[in-house]
Amino acid sequence: MRPLLRYPPADLMARLISLLFTLGCLAFFAMVYDNVYTDLDPVRSLADAAACGVQNCKKHHGVTQIERTWSGQSFTYRWEDAVVNVDCKRHYFAVGPRECVAK
Numbered sequence: 001m002r003p004l005l006r007y008p009p010a011d012l013m014a015r016l017i018s019l020l021f022t023l024g025c026l027a028f029f030a031m032v033y034d035n036v037y038t039d040l041d042p043v044r045s046l047a048d049a050a051a052c053g054v055q056n057c058k059k060h061h062g063v064t065q066i067e068r069t070w071s072g073q074s075f076t077y078r079w080e081d082a083v084v085n086v087d088c089k090r091h092y093f094a095v096g097p098r099e100c101v102a103k
Helices: 009-037 041-054
Strands: 061-069 072-079 083-092 095-102
Touching: 009 061, 041 072, 041 083, 041 095
Parallel strands: none
Antiparallel strands: 061 072, 072 083, 083 095
């Protein structure tokens, strides 16, 4: 009679853990690549809208700092009388729509 499992249960569990770890590393790499190396224009337009919700965009203003990290992007907008920081991140860590929040 042949055994039902090709590998012993301990070896099967080790392979499963290895597979899950590999998939987690690939998901993390994809998130880092998306946040650091892809096109910034769609995120920039969301950040502009969030900053304009806090301050009057008809006044002269500009972006003074852009930070791109593994977890998201940050923008600093400066007006003559105010500074607004905007953080943009995805809803579910690596997937989902982006959301920009002005502080």
